[in-house]
Amino acid sequence: MGIELTWEWLEGYPSLDFANTVIRRGWTEHELVTSADDLESWLDAAALPGPRPTSVDEDDLRAFLHLRDAALRLLRAAAGHGTWHESDVRTLNETLLGSPEVMVLGEEPGSLVSRAVGSPAPFTLLLARLAAAVRDVLAGPRADLALCDAPGCGQLFFQRRTNQAWCGPACGNRARVARHHSAGQG
Numbered sequence: 001m002g003i004e005l006t007w008e009w010l011e012g013y014p015s016l017d018f019a020n021t022v023i024r025r026g027w028t029e030h031e032l033v034t035s036a037d038d039l040e041s042w043l044d045a046a047a048l049p050g051p052r053p054t055s056v057d058e059d060d061l062r063a064f065l066h067l068r069d070a071a072l073r074l075l076r077a078a079a080g081h082g083t084w085h086e087s088d089v090r091t092l093n094e095t096l097l098g099s100p101e102v103m104v105l106g107e108e109p110g111s112l113v114s115r116a117v118g119s120p121a122p123f124t125l126l127l128a129r130l131a132a133a134v135r136d137v138l139a140g141p142r143a144d145l146a147l148c149d150a151p152g153c154g155q156l157f158f159q160r161r162t163n164q165a166w167c168g169p170a171c172g173n174r175a176r177v178a179r180h181h182s183a184g185q186g
Contacts, residue, residue: 007041012047013137013158014047014133015071016137016155018071018130019075021033022072024151024153029154036061039056039060039064040055040056049126049129049132050126056123067092067095067130070091071088074134078137078145079145081147096135098124098127101117142158145158146165146167150172152174153166153171
């Protein structure tokens, strides 16, 4: 049974939307970006932290998945569900260093504009900006980062209240139904 490709945005944060391209159905994880066409679809739907590249290829797909996998593991670890690995930190940092940016003054008082150093390829710059979005979540005091552990979810989200256990009402309902069903089995 194939997974229908849909892009469910929980928060509109590029860091989480990037990591949440892996979903869970039941307790099995599924990759949503398996081809350059899937990546194109995601790029069309995502709130990107920079300009969308005009096209992507298989090399871009591999680079996207390599960075996403590291970001996903680091974000899950920060949410208390996994291990923080030095190799994942290295992947994130190498992506950031591969296309550095500086903040310069903008045209209006008080405004800043990010400018890439050199002339990186558009997809390389986009990956660096996604890595920066993940870095900012991981480096900040974000005690509200959580993993929805409802059956069929596994998405990362930011809690809107301290006791929020699921990313949304649908997941809360699924978790309660599953708990009720398992209690009736005993």
